Amino acid sequence: MREVAAEFKRPVMLYSIGKDSSVLLHIAIKAFYPAKLPFPLLHVDTNWKFREMISFRDATAKRLGVELIVHVNEEGIARGINPIDSGSALHTQVMKTDALKQALELYGFDAALGGARRDEEKSRAKERILSFRSAGHVWDPRNQRPELWSLFNTRIRTGESMRVFAMSNWTELDVWEYIMLEKIPVVPLYFAKQRPTVRRNGATIMVDDRRLPLNCDETPQMRMIRFRTLGCYPLSGAIESDATTIEDVVAEMQTASVSERQGRLIDTDEAASMEKKKREGYF
Amino acid sequence: MTSIAISKPVHPRARDQLRFITCGSVDDGKSTLIGRLLHDSKMIYQDQLAAVKRDSIRHGSADIDFALLVDGLEAEREQGITIDVAYRFFTTSRRSFMVADTPGHEQYTRNMATGASNAQLAIILIDARKGALVQTRRHSFICSLLGIRHVVLAVNKIDLVAYSKVAFDRSVASYLAFAAGLGFSSIVPIPISARHGDNVVDRSAHTKWYNGPCLIEHLESVDIQSDTASQAFRFPVQWVNRPDPDFRGYAGSVASGRISAGDDVVVAASGRTTRIKRIVTQDGDLVHAEAGDAVTITLEDQIDIGRGDLLSRPTERPSVADQFAAYLIWMDSDPLAPGRNYILRIGSQTVAGSVTAIRYRIDVNTCEHLAAETLSLNEIAFCNVAIALPAAFDPYDVNRKTGSFIVIDRFTNRTVGAGMIAFPLRRATNVSWRAPSVGRSERAALKHQRPCVVWFTGLSGAGKSTIANLVDQKLLAMSRHAMLLDGDDLRNGLNADLGFSKAERVENIRRAGQVAKLMLDSGLIVICSFISPYRSERDMVRSLIGKDEFVEVFVDTPIEECARRDPKGLYSKAKAGEIKNFTGIDASYEAPIRPEIHLRTTEQTPEQAAEVVIAAVMARTLLCDERR
Numbered sequence: 010m011r012e013v014a015a016e017f018k019r020p021v022m023l024y025s026i027g028k029d030s031s032v033l034l035h036i037a038i039k040a041f042y043p044a045k046l047p048f049p050l051l052h053v054d055t056n057w058k059f060r061e062m063i064s065f066r067d068a069t070a071k072r073l074g075v076e077l078i079v080h081v082n083e084e085g086i087a088r089g090i091n092p093i094d095s096g097s098a099l100h101t102q103v104m105k106t107d108a109l110k111q112a113l114e115l116y117g118f119d120a121a122l123g124g125a126r127r128d129e130e131k132s133r134a135k136e137r138i139l140s141f142r143s144a145g146h147v148w149d150p151r152n153q154r155p156e157l158w159s160l161f162n163t164r165i166r167t168g169e170s171m172r173v174f175a176m177s178n179w180t181e182l183d184v185w186e187y188i189m190l191e192k193i194p195v196v197p198l199y200f201a202k203q204r205p206t207v208r209r210n211g212a213t214i215m216v217d218d219r220r221l222p223l224n225c226d227e228t229p230q231m232r233m234i235r236f237r238t239l240g241c242y243p244l245s246g247a248i249e250s251d252a253t254t255i256e257d258v259v260a261e262m263q264t265a266s267v268s269e270r271q272g273r274l275i276d277t278d279e280a281a282s283m284e285k286k287k288r289e290g291y292f
Numbered sequence: 293m294t295s296i297a298i299s300k301p302v303h304p305r306a307r308d309q310l311r312f313i314t315c316g317s318v319d320d321g322k323s324t325l326i327g328r329l330l331h332d333s334k335m336i337y338q339d340q341l342a343a344v345k346r347d348s349i350r351h352g353s354a355d356i357d358f359a360l361l362v363d364g365l366e367a368e369r370e371q372g373i374t375i376d377v378a379y380r381f382f383t384t385s386r387r388s389f390m391v392a393d394t395p396g397h398e399q400y401t402r403n404m405a406t407g408a409s410n411a412q413l414a415i416i417l418i419d420a421r422k423g424a425l426v427q428t429r430r431h432s433f434i435c436s437l438l439g440i441r442h443v444v445l446a447v448n449k450i451d452l453v454a455y456s457k458v459a460f461d462r463s464v465a466s467y468l469a470f471a472a473g474l475g476f477s478s479i480v481p482i483p484i485s486a487r488h489g490d491n492v493v494d495r496s497a498h499t500k501w502y503n504g505p506c507l508i509e510h511l512e513s514v515d516i517q518s519d520t521a522s523q524a525f526r527f528p529v530q531w532v533n534r535p536d537p538d539f540r541g542y543a544g545s546v547a548s549g550r551i552s553a554g555d556d557v558v559v560a561a562s563g564r565t566t567r568i569k570r571i572v573t574q575d576g577d578l579v580h581a582e583a584g585d586a587v588t589i590t591l592e593d594q595i596d597i598g599r600g601d602l603l604s605r606p607t608e609r610p611s612v613a614d615q616f617a618a619y620l621i622w623m624d625s626d627p628l629a630p631g632r633n634y635i636l637r638i639g640s641q642t643v644a645g646s647v648t649a650i651r652y653r654i655d656v657n658t659c660e661h662l663a664a665e666t667l668s669l670n671e672i673a674f675c676n677v678a679i680a681l682p683a684a685f686d687p688y689d690v691n692r693k694t695g696s697f698i699v700i701d702r703f704t705n706r707t708v709g710a711g712m713i714a715f716p717l718r719r720a721t722n723v724s725w726r727a728p729s730v731g732r733s734e735r736a737a738l739k740h741q742r743p744c745v746v747w748f749t750g751l752s753g754a755g756k757s758t759i760a761n762l763v764d765q766k767l768l769a770m771s772r773h774a775m776l777l778d779g780d781d782l783r784n785g786l787n788a789d790l791g792f793s794k795a796e797r798v799e800n801i802r803r804a805g806q807v808a809k810l811m812l813d814s815g816l817i818v819i820c821s822f823i824s825p826y827r828s829e830r831d832m833v834r835s836l837i838g839k840d841e842f843v844e845v846f847v848d849t850p851i852e853e854c855a856r857r858d859p860k861g862l863y864s865k866a867k868a869g870e871i872k873n874f875t876g877i878d879a880s881y882e883a884p885i886r887p888e889i890h891l892r893t894t895e896q897t898p899e900q901a902a903e904v905v906i907a908a909v910m911a912r913t914l915l916c917d918e919r920r
Contacts, residue, residue: 011530012640039586043572043588044534155623155710156707157409158696158698160696162705162707
C-alpha cells in the first residue's frame with residue numbers, strides 16, 4: 010500500500026463499504042500513521058445500495074477524517090438503468106463497470122486499490138496483486154506481468170492504470186478474524202436481525218425501500234437474516250442466520266457450506282461471468 | 293513483506309502458513325490434485341461443487357472433474373491447459389496453506405518461476421506410467437534455483453499401474469538420479485491417485501507396501517522454519533513518513549532479522565550510522581520489531597534517507613556495489629540484449645542497469661553450461677550485471693528478499709527478467725573517472741562553437757549518409773569544426789568484429805555512442821549516420837550525450853522507396869535471402885516518436901534536407917554565441 014503511494018502519481022482507494030473495504034481502510038490508516046491517508050476514497054454508487062450502507066459510509070469518512078469521492082453514472086440514471094427493469098447484467102455494466110471507468114478518467118487516477126480476494130472466485134485466483142489495465146481499462150489475462158517475490162513492476166504510461174489487490178491472499182475467514190481481532194466497525198447488515206424480506210428465484214431479498222415492486226401475491230415477511238456480501242439490495246441475497254455478533258459470524262463461517270458469492274445474483278447470469286466482466290473493466 | 297500486498301493478520305490462535313507450489317508436466321494431474329485437496333479438506337462449498345458437477349457433464353466427463361474447480365479461465369478450460377499461476381487457499385486444523393498452481397506447459401516456465409519465488413515447498417508430480425520427463429527436470433531445477441529446499445515427489449496415477457510398487461520405485465529412482473545435484477534438503481516420494489484420493493488425505497488400502505505419510509500429513513508436519521527472524525536485520529525503506537516538520541519516520545516492513553529501539557543501525561549506501569529512536573505503530577510504540585512487521589522507524593540523527601535505502605546493523609552489513617554476478621531467468625518474447633539499458637528493481641531500489649556479459653547459459657535439462665550471446669524466453673544464464681548507482685543487496689541464497697531483482701524493459705514496461713544475485717563484483721572500484729582539468733566548454737570555446745551530436749537514423753538507403761555528407765561539407769564551408777561518423781566506416785574498423793544480430797547491433801551503437809561522446813568532449817560537432825533501429829539504444833546514446841547536446845534526425849523514407857533506390861544493392865540481396873537480419877526485411881526498425889528533426893525525403897531534396905539540419909545546428913550555436 011505504501012508502495013502504491015510512493016510509486017503512483019494519483020492513487021485512489023476503491024471503497025465499496027463492504028467488509029473487505031473496511032479492513033483495507035483500517036490497514037491503510039495504520040500503514041500511514043501518523044500521517045493522513047495520502048489518497049482519497051472513491052465510492053461508485055448505483056443509488057441502489059442499502060440505506061444502512063450509505064449512512065455507514067458517510068459516518069466512516071467523517072469518523073476517520075478521510076476524503077471521500079462519491080461517483081454516480083448520471084448518464085445511466087438519465088437512461089433509467091436500474092437493477093429491476095434493466096436486469097442485473099446491464100445494471101452492473103452501466104452503473105458499476107462504466108461508472109468506475111468514468112470516475113477513474115474524470116479524476117485521472119492511475120492506480121486503484123481494492124479489497125478483492127483470490128479466494129472469491131475462480132478467475133480472481135489468477136489475478137495479480139498489481140493488475141495492469143490498458144488505456145481502455147481492459148484486462149488481458151494472457152498478457153499479465155509476472156510477479157516474483159514481492160517485487161512489483163509499477164511502470165505505466167499515461168492513460169494506462171493499475172488495479173491493486175492488496176488483500177489477494179486473504180480468505181473470507183481471515184477477514185472476519187481480523188475484524189474481530191482489531192474490532193473494526195462494519196455495516197450492521199452483516200449481523201442477523203429481523204428484516205422485511207421476500208423470496209425470489211431461491212434468494213432472500215430484503216425490501217429496503219419502496220422502489221422494489223412487489224408482485225400481487227407477495228407480502229414482505231420479517232425474517233432473521235444477515236448478509237455475507239453487500240451490493241445493490243435487489244441483487245443481494247441474504248442468509249437466514251442468528252449470528253448477531255462478530256464472534257457468532259466467525260463461528261458460522263467455520264461451518265459454512267456454501268460460498269459467499271452464492272448470494273450474489275450478478276455471478277449466476279452465465280458461466281465465467283466474472284471473467285467477462287473483468288475483461289470489460291469491472292473491478 | 294516489503295510489498296503492496298498486506299501480510300495476513302496474526303491470529304491469537306496462530307496457525308503457521310505453508311506456501312507451496314505444484315508443478316509437473318501437462319496431464320500429470322496438478323489441477324486435479326489441488327481440486328482433491330480443496331475438496332477433501334472441506335474447502336469446497338456446496339454451490340461450487342454443484343457448479344463443477346454441471347461443468348463436468350458439459351465438458352464430457354461422468355465423474356466430478358476436480359480440475360474444473362481450479363482451472364479458472366475460459367480459454368484454458370477449452371484448451372485443457374493451465375496458462376497462468378492460480379493461488380488457492382485451504383486450512384486444516386494444524387496449518388493453513390497457500391497453493392500456487394503452476395503450469396506444466398513447456399513455454400510457460402516463467403509462470404512457474406513466479407509461483408516458486410514465494411514458495412517454501414514444491415510438490416512435483418510425475419505420472420507413474422511415464423516417470424520423470426524433461427519438463428519435470430526443468431521444473432525441479434527452477435525450484436532449486438529459486439531457493440525451494442523441500443520437495444514432495446508425488447507419483448500420481450498410481451491406480452493406472454495397478455498400485456505397483458515396482459513402478460513407483462522405478463519413478464522415484466529416475467527422479468532421484470537427476471535431483472541429487474540440486475541441493476534439496478528433503479525429497480519425500482509419495483504414491484498417490486489424485487483422481488481417487490489414494491494417500492492424499494487418508495492412507496490408501498491399495499498401497500499396503502507404502503509406509504510413509506500421506507500427502508496432507510506430510511504437508512502439515514514438514515519443518516519449513518526458514519527462521520527469517522534469526523537472520524541479519526534488513527529494513528528496506530518504502531516510504532518517508534513526514535506528516536509535519538516535527539516528525540520524520542521511515543516506513544517499511546522488516547525483511548529479515550529483528551531490531552529494538554536503541555539499537556545501532558547503518559544506512560547501507562551512504563555508510564552513515566545512527567540509532568533507532570522509536571518503532572512507531574498506530575497501536576503504540578514497539579520495543580522490538582521482527583521479520584514481517586510493518587512499522588515506521590524514527591532515528592536519533594537527522595540523516596539523509598529516502599525510499600530505496602536499506603537499514604542494517606553496523607556489524608552485519610549487506611554488500612554495496614554497482615556490479616554483481618547473478619542468475620537471470622528471461623521472461624519476455626524479445627530476447628535479452630547484453631549492453632542494453634533496462635530498469636532493475638532490487639528491493640525498493642529502482643536503478644538503471646544492463647547485463648554486461650553472459651558468462652554461460654544453463655541447459656535446464658542437463659545442467660550443462662553453454663556459451664550464449666543472448667537469452668530467449670524461458671532461458672536461464674549466469675551473468676554479470678552493472679547498475680548505474682551502487683545498490684545494497686545480499687546473495688540470494690542468504691536472503692531471498694534482499695537478493696532478488698526484476699528486470700523491466702524501458703519502453704514496453706514489461707517485466708522481462710528475474711534475477712538472483714550470487715555475489716558482488718568489485719572490479720568497478722578499481723576504474724574510477726578521471727576528473728578532467730580541461731573540460732568540454734573550454735575546448736569548445738577555442739573553436740567558437742557549441743558542440744553537439746547530430747544523430748541520423750533511418751532505414752538503409754533512406755539517404756542518411758548523403759544528407760550527413762552534405763551537412764559536413766556545409767559546416768566546413770562555414771569554418772565549423774565537425775566530424776562525420778558513418779556506420780559503414782566504423783564497421784570496417786572499430787566494429788569489424790560485430791555482425792548484425794540484435795545483440796551485436798546494440799553493441800555497435802554503444803561503441804558509436806561512446807566515440808561520439810569523446811569527440812563531443814573535444815569540442816566538435818559530431819555528425820553520426822547509423823541505421824540504429826532500436827529506440828532504446830538511441831535513447832541510451834541520448835542519455836549518454838545529454839539531451840541538450842543530442843539532435844536526433846529521423847530520415848523518413850518509405851521502405852518501398854529505399855528498396856527502389858537500393859544504392860548498395862542490399863535490398864535485392866536481402867529479398868533473395870542472401871543477407872540475414874536486414875532492417876525492414878527480417879529485422880525491425882523502431883521509428884523515433886519525437887525526433888528533434890523529421891526529414892521526409894520523398895518531399896525534400898537532399899540539399900533542402902541538409903539546410904534544415906544546418907539551420908537547427910546553427911540556431912544552437914548562435915544561441916551560444918549570443919550568450920558569450
